Amino acid sequence: MSSHREAPEISKDPVADNTDLYAFVSPDQPDTVTLIANFIPLEDPAAGPNFYEFGNDVVYQINIANSGQGTADITYSFEFYTEIRDPETFLYNTGTISSLDSANWNRRQFYSVTRISGGRAEVLARDLPCPPCNVGPLSTPGYANLAQAAVHTLPGNRTVFAGQRAEGFYVDLGAIFDLGDLRPFQTLHIGPRPAAPGVNATAGKNVHSIALRVPKTDLTRGGYAATDGSDPRSVIGVWAVAQRHKASLLHGDGPSFGVGPFKQVSRLGMPLINEVIIPMGRKDRWNLDSPDHDQQFAAYYEHPGLAGLLPVLYPDVFPNLAALDKAGTSRADLVAILLTGIPTGVVSGFQNYTGTVQADMLRLNMAVAPTASPSLMGLLGGDAAGFPNGRRVFDDVTTIELRAIAGATYALVDKSYKPDAAAGLIYDVIDPTKYSPATLSGIGVTYLDSFPYLGTPYDGFDTPSTTTTSTGI
């Protein structure tokens, strides 16, 4: 998963678990950038009576680096609280929820948004209502309208939404972690089995999203409008974190009690890094640290374990990758893509370089205009508006990173290297050349054309849609 349950400690703390991060130039308002941080992995829509919500004891933040240091120059901070109308009922709702202030909605959540920059904090809004979870057709009919009512305008031409959304990330999780037995390439695996179509493990799942759309000038140094793609000021680095009080106590009959300064427990910049690049023994540490300290992890990017595994799991399929790995070659391509950004001259007409500081951040060159017909393969598909130039909701980041690790991008830094044919063909779940954002609905993934871009969450009554009946033993 992009970053769902990716480290031992955070896998036990879902409301603080940052699952995906997106940053892209808004296709319908190209003078703005949309930032989305998702939390709470793999929500089953039928979750009553306690439907999912953000942590009231968690501080959620989206950080922006615009000075090349891998430190937060701008932070958007989000804090939540919950109100219960009637503590004497066991129900989330006692009738149809037709509006965000419905008297039938028993457990509502609200939040504040604060922008921090230059040592100053500006509260942009307080007491903004979240939408309810999508309970079902009797409780939350017309859910799209409810969600739209929870899209709030903030000062400075900013827009915000916080609430449940359909999971937009797709992955064949079962195959990847069953010893890399990627469907439909099982016939080539060291433990060969018949080929089968890929399976999207996140189909029918929801997530909780914090989405923020802001003018580009809100993110750049000195309010630069990001009009020139070669200008370093057009490039930002983005990462999200979740923080908890240093100590938590169970006492009395109330909820757990937090005290002390807030400490980071989760972070996410580039997808799949803590998932696949960082080894088990350092995953928790990675979550606690900040991007400007990521040089300590550089060896795992230079020599990723998966690059060594692929030739073993798929004998004779990746001979050139095997030779590269055997020679102990440092993967300068991965370091550039994942840790510093791509400098000018590597990919014709493109750069998202933030300097020599190695830092795990989602880098976005905001001067690149949105693409009318986007490629799910992003930059690898010739579409510079997509991953790893930021990340759009539909980008096939798993396949892109899989191919990069398999050697497809090493020729960018060593023209004498010939990638294995398989490095350009391997994929996860779907062949990305045969799909568009719209046709991803075929694997249970839907999106919106407008803010907040992630699709309407699955409702609990109709999901899962398959019925299991029991005839007894």
Next chain:
Amino acid sequence: MNKVTRRVFLRRASLGVAAVGVATTVPGFLRGSVKPTTKTSPNSARPLATVAQEGPLVAHIQDVSSGQITLMIGSREVTYQNREMANQLLLAAQ
């Protein structure tokens, strides 16, 4: 109506004067990791009643021999250096 979040209540009590849209100095809890203050004597300039309003106090001693007591209250952390007090607390926990 039940407000579930204690922290929000405390924040409003202490920072409620900051109106929406008005820039203020960054409160510690928004900055994430806050560098702890180290003291060797109480800060008498801060009224005790004000400190008490921040909520329950938690003391943490990692190593009694160091004499270092970490005090957590509200969203703050103070490191208090007092070997005698650390020993007294150890005795109390006997």
